[in-house]
Amino acid sequence: MYWKHRNAKKPSPFTEVKLGVWRILIAQEPGLALPGLNWNILPVNASVLRRAFSDVYAISAPLFCCLVLINVWMAIETPLSLYFSSQLLFYIEHRIADGTASSSHTTGLYWATAARIACSILTGLARWIDQRLTIIYEARVKYHFQERLLEANLKRDLPTSQEAKAISSPNPSAVFDCVQHAFELAKSSLSFGLQLKLIHQVLSSGVKNAGPVFVALCLVPLLVPKMLQSRLWSKSYIIQAINPHYVRKTALNKLADDDYKQEVMGGDLSEYIVKEYRDARNSLGNTPDTSPHQLYGLSKTALPAMGLSVCTDLPLIYFAGLAIIRPAQLSLMHIAVLEQTSVMLRHTFSTIVWMSEFLPRQVAPVEALYRILAIENQVKDGETPYPAEDTPSEAGMSIDVRNLSFTYPGSKSTRDALTDISFSIKSGQLVVIVGANGSGKSTVIKLLNRTYDPTSGDIIVDKHPISSYRIADLRRATANLAQDHHLFPVSIAENIGLGHPAMVGDSERVVECAKLAGAHGFVEKFEEGYKTVLEPDSDTHLSFGGEDNEDLKKELKKIERKIDVSGGERQRLVASRTFMRLISKDIKFVTVDEPSSALDPQGEYDLFERLRQARQGRTMIFVTHRFGHLTKYADLIICMKDGTVVETGTHSDLIGRNGEYAHLYNVQAKAFAAESIVN
Numbered sequence: 038m039y040w041k042h043r044n045a046k047k048p049s050p051f052t053e054v055k056l057g058v059w060r061i062l063i064a065q066e067p068g069l070a071l072p073g074l075n076w077n078i079l080p081v082n083a084s085v086l087r088r089a090f091s092d093v094y095a096i097s098a099p100l101f102c103c104l105v106l107i108n109v110w111m112a113i114e115t116p117l118s119l120y121f122s123s124q125l126l127f128y129i130e131h132r133i134a135d136g137t138a139s140s141s142h143t144t145g146l147y148w149a150t151a152a153r154i155a156c157s158i159l160t161g162l163a164r165w166i167d168q169r170l171t172i173i174y175e176a177r178v179k180y181h182f183q184e185r186l187l188e189a190n191l192k193r194d195l196p197t198s199q200e201a202k203a204i205s206s207p208n209p210s211a212v213f214d215c216v217q218h219a220f221e222l223a224k225s226s227l228s229f230g231l232q233l234k235l236i237h238q239v240l241s242s243g244v245k246n247a248g249p250v251f252v253a254l255c256l257v258p259l260l261v262p263k264m265l266q267s268r269l270w271s272k273s274y275i276i277q278a279i280n281p282h283y284v285r286k287t288a289l290n291k292l293a294d295d296d297y298k299q300e301v302m303g304g305d306l307s308e309y310i311v312k313e314y315r316d317a318r319n320s321l322g323n324t325p326d327t328s329p330h331q332l333y334g335l336s337k338t339a340l341p342a343m344g345l346s347v348c349t350d351l352p353l354i355y356f357a358g359l360a361i362i363r364p365a366q367l368s369l370m371h372i373a374v375l376e377q378t379s380v381m382l383r384h385t386f387s388t389i390v391w392m393s394e395f396l397p398r399q400v401a402p403v404e405a406l407y408r409i410l411a412i413e414n415q416v417k418d419g420e421t422p423y424p425a426e427d428t429p430s431e432a433g434m435s436i437d438v439r440n441l442s443f444t445y446p447g448s449k450s451t452r453d454a455l456t457d458i459s460f461s462i463k464s465g466q467l468v469v470i471v472g473a474n475g476s477g478k479s480t481v482i483k484l485l486n487r488t489y490d491p492t493s494g495d496i497i498v499d500k501h502p503i504s505s506y507r508i509a510d511l512r513r514a515t516a517n518l519a520q521d522h523h524l525f526p527v528s529i530a531e532n533i534g535l536g537h538p539a540m541v542g543d544s545e546r547v548v549e550c551a552k553l554a555g556a557h558g559f560v561e562k563f564e565e566g567y568k569t570v571l572e573p574d575s576d577t578h579l580s581f582g583g584e585d586n587e588d589l590k591k592e593l594k595k596i597e598r599k600i601d602v603s604g605g606e607r608q609r610l611v612a613s614r615t616f617m618r619l620i621s622k623d624i625k626f627v628t629v630d631e632p633s634s635a636l637d638p639q640g641e642y643d644l645f646e647r648l649r650q651a652r653q654g655r656t657m658i659f660v661t662h663r664f665g666h667l668t669k670y671a672d673l674i675i676c677m678k679d680g681t682v683v684e685t686g687t688h689s690d691l692i693g694r695n696g697e698y699a700h701l702y703n704v705q706a707k708a709f710a711a712e713s714i715v716n
């Protein structure tokens with residue numbers, strides 16, 4: 038059941054372990070591996086830790102100083118309390134021995150009692166402050182990094198964003214967690230040192246040279262299991278279920294899920310599934326599927342467990358020995374204090390070990406966060422403002438595309454998305470791009486909007502390469518209505534108004550734009566009208582225990598109830614935002630990429646008509662599959678096929694040429710003709 042296997046031929050970066058139904062691949066991490074022992078101390082990236090500290094300090098120096106003071110107090114508090122306890126016990130013991138009320142030890146007893154109580158009061162106060170301060174400070178640091186991440190994410194272009202997402206998902210709480218963890222480690226280490234000093238002091242007042250032996254005996258039960266026992270959680274690993282019977286059993290079990298209900302019930306598969314499940318279970322026999330963490334720590338014999346139990350008693354056994362050999366040097370005070378100290382010492386030491394093992398893992402997400410914040414955009418910004426000094430004063434952009442080729446980053450396709458395409462669009466032209474699915478229409482729009490940079494070739498906008506302009510200026514001069522439309526989790530009014538952020542609060546304009554896109558009718562019917570939030574970002578949770586409470590469940594449903602709209606209505610709302618954007622006089626270029634797939638024919642006709650009318654001299658490109666009135670109005674039709682431009686011209690030119698465009702047009706015309714015959 039348990040065996041380890043190392044690849045002898047080629048050094049592998051993993052150690053493979055097979056346990057029960059599992060295969061575990063454990064990464065061999067850098068760090069100080071103590072030979073023959075299971076204690077691998079990972080290195081900490083000190084520069085990241087330093088940066089985290091300096092960022093947390095910069096967010097609030099007073100809170101940082103308070104945190105330092107509290108931690109210093111917490112570190113001193115344990116040994117100090119133990120010290121006052123020892124004093125208290127010392128005076129109690131002597132008063133009992135004196136047996137009179139007027140003992141000379143009375144004053145000392147009062148002082149020691151007062152000091153012990155003061156210590157406890159201060160500790161309670163420090164804990165109370167610490168809890169409140171941590172909540173406030175933690176939130177401030179988290180909000181700071183959330184904001185930096187938001188800014189960085191918003192500025193990031195699409196290809197960089199996709200790549201960043203693949204690297205890791207940054208945790209804005211990581212920085213504070215890491216700093217707090219480092220504080221804990223420093224606090225425990227200081228406390229540990231002071232406790233050792235106390236033990237030395239207490240013991241040297243009684244048994245000579247007993248201090249180091251006693252400390253060693255306290256630490257043995259902590260160090261031995263640490264070094265001998267195998268623990269999986271402290272390692273980096275992959276766990277994979279490899280037992281075929283277990284894998285089949287799990288798959289068959291899943292077939293009871295709602296997702297498969299229709300097929301399972303429709304196909305009368307229940308009996309077959311239960312029989313197969315039983316077979317898989319029988320074949321599995323006694324092979325355990327217990328947590329691999331549990332299996333990994335299992336020892337083959339009972340000896341280590343028995344030895345460890347005895348180790349825990351070592352300090353007590355040592356006292357028994359001392360009591361036999363040097364009974365005169367020991368007092369009850371010594372025994373009581375050392376018993377208490379040994380418990381605290383063990384606790385502090387195990388905290389140090391745990392914290393130092395875990396610190397590198399706390400620093401790693403901080404490193405990832407800083408890396409994500411520092412990622413530079415792949416689409417490089419230009420320096421020329423747009424419009425430039427020599428940009429013509431016309432209302433529309435002129436665009437020249439020369440020998441453009443493009444492959445999507447990471448694409449596995451053997452064909453380029455675009456291959457050597459060229460065309461020219463004059464200022465103010467209405468252009469329609471047509472072509473079959475996957476012919477590259479949307480890709481052209483993405484390159485003209487600088488969502489991506491071409492692999493080769495040039496795009497010239499108003500006499501200059503598109504890459505030479507400032508991206509923010511180009512975006513300000515462009516309006517896009519895309520096919521993969523999204524509504525924001527804010528009110529409908531804001532959703533529309535954000536087309537032109539400077540006028541987001543102008544409700545008259547918002548309603549006007551909603552009317553233009555045909556959205557006003559259904560928005561009016563909502564209880565809250567334009568204030569309705571369609572996709573609220575609700576952070577509501579039901580507790581584990583609440584799962585059984587019907588009232589809570591009903592309330593949750595009420596809270597989470599969403600107002601939804603149809604696909605077509607959604608498209609109308611997004612189109613309203615574009616109309617709002619068209620109000621801006623800065624807009625010189627409009628792209629409309631199939632925004633009407635869910636619209637009814639009348640809705641589509643109206644949308645295209647109104648967009649055309651809102652053009653007012655701007656250059657406008659439509660991507661569409663529908664060969665309606667739009668292509669007839671077009672100044673230029675670009676017909677694409679398999680990533681190339683096969684034809685360009687006006688509707689009558691292209692029909693006359695009887696090529697790809699005429700073919701696509703006739704297919705649609707025939708379908709409509711057939712439909713009307715059937716009808």
Ligand SMILES: Nc1ncnc2c1ncn2[C@@H]1O[C@H](COP(=O)(O)OP(=O)(O)OP(=O)(O)O)[C@@H](O)[C@H]1O
Pocket residue numbers: 445446448450453454472473474475476477478479480481
């Ligand atoms: N993000 C992407 N990553 C990799 N390949 C992509 C990506 N987006 C599109 N492609 C590929 O690029 C080619 C052109 O796609 P594009 O979306 O431009 O076609 P289209 O003409 O707009 O198609 P449709 O009419 O279906 O919208 C296709 O082969 C497509 O599979």
